Amino acid sequence: xxxxxxxxxxxxxxxxxxxxxxxxxxxxxxxxxxxxxxxxxxxxxxxxxxxxxxxxxxxxxxxxxxxxxxxxxxxxxxxxxxxxxxxxxxxxxxxxxxxxxxxxxxxxxxxxxxxxxxxxxxxxxxxxxxxxxxxxxxxxxxxxxxxxxxxxxxxxxxxxxxxxxxxxxxxxxxxxxxxxxxxxxxxxxxxxxxxxxxxxxxxxxxxxxxxxxxxxxxxxxxxxxxxxxxxxxxxxxxxxxxxxxxxxxxxxxxxxxxxxxxxxxxxxxxxxxxxxxxxxxxxxxxxxxxxxxxxxxxxxxxxxxxxxx
Numbered sequence: 533x534x535x536x537x538x539x540x541x542x543x544x545x546x547x548x549x550x551x552x553x554x555x556x557x558x559x560x561x562x563x564x565x566x567x568x569x570x571x572x573x574x575x576x577x578x579x580x581x582x583x584x585x586x587x588x589x590x591x592x593x594x595x596x597x598x599x600x601x602x603x604x605x606x607x608x609x610x611x612x613x614x615x616x617x618x619x620x621x622x623x624x625x626x627x628x629x630x631x632x633x634x635x636x637x638x639x640x641x642x643x644x645x646x647x648x649x650x651x652x653x654x655x656x657x658x659x660x661x662x663x664x665x666x667x668x669x670x671x672x673x674x675x676x677x678x679x680x681x682x683x684x685x686x687x688x689x690x691x692x693x694x695x696x697x698x699x700x701x702x703x704x705x706x707x708x709x710x711x712x713x714x715x716x717x718x719x720x721x722x723x724x725x726x727x728x729x730x731x732x733x734x735x736x737x738x739x740x741x742x743x744x745x746x747x748x749x750x751x752x753x754x755x756x757x758x759x760x761x762x763x764x765x766x767x768x769x770x771x772x773x774x775x776x777x778x779x780x781x782x783x784x785x786x787x788x789x790x791x792x793x794x795x796x797x798x799x800x801x802x803x804x805x806x807x808x809x810x811x812x813x814x815x816x817x818x819x820x821x822x823x824x825x826x827x828x829x830x831x832x833x834x835x836x837x838x839x840x841x
Contacts, residue, residue: 598637697801748782
């Protein structure tokens with residue numbers, strides 16, 4: 533980044549699993565992490581919105597940690613920068629806030645250290661950092677991703693034309709992924725694994741065919757995680773009957789929760805939100821859409837930036 537230039541990095545939020553697609557399905561959604569990056573004398577991260585007021589403001593920040601680790605892998609050093617951070621992705625609510633930060637860190641290192649990474653290299657790095665490709669894949673690619681992360685390779689199938697409305701029921705409490713994973717069984721029998729995997733396969737096929745009724749049915753049949761996490765998220769069994777009554781075709785935890793997503797045919801989301809909201813006054817109930825674009829990086833001069841504002 534040259535003197536007088538500014539970087540802007542925009543990364544969408546994401547939801548993972550969609551019910552039975554555990555650690556392999558991700559969907560980008562219309563909330564965003566944005567970085568405004570300027571050269572500086574030392575690394576500083578300056579929060580601009582309420583959701584990021586508590587972030588570390590120095591080199592302990594996750595975005596910097598990811599960027600520095602990546603740059604060092606390639607034998608590069610990062611020039612100190614001042615980064616203004618804006619986000620409307622709530623922390624630890626199942627909408628991929630940490631995955632968005634990981635992707636932002638990779639994009640930041642790629643630009644500052646001139647790494648020229650391909651998107652295939654970025655997803656490999658991101659999935660290795662996170663341990664699975666669902667949230668980071670959605671934030672990188674946009675749309676729907678079906679991913680597999682293995683020791684030797686990370687594979688992504690990407691579909692950008694998934695057109696859905698989403699209604700998010702966002703409880704006020706946080707739920708750390710570590711705690712949400714602690715209630716899951718350590719193993720499944722072969723018969724249980726076959727049944728659970730078959731449900732996930734049919735969900736993917738239904739989404740590709742836009743068979744919404746079948747997709748919703750498979751979301752409810754999940755055996756991998758939702759039956760166990762329900763004890764941590766009392767809203768989950770309450771949302772399902774109301775959402776289905778008001779027109780949603782499916783309901784699933786967003787990632788590890790506690791956010792619950794209602795999947796609705798295009799154009800019907802606001803109706804479902806209006807009907808659902810009075811039942812969950814202790815939660816935020818908001819409409820979202822699928823974000824077809826993944827992470828974006830823009831370069832501009834400070835002069836041009838100020839003229840555009």
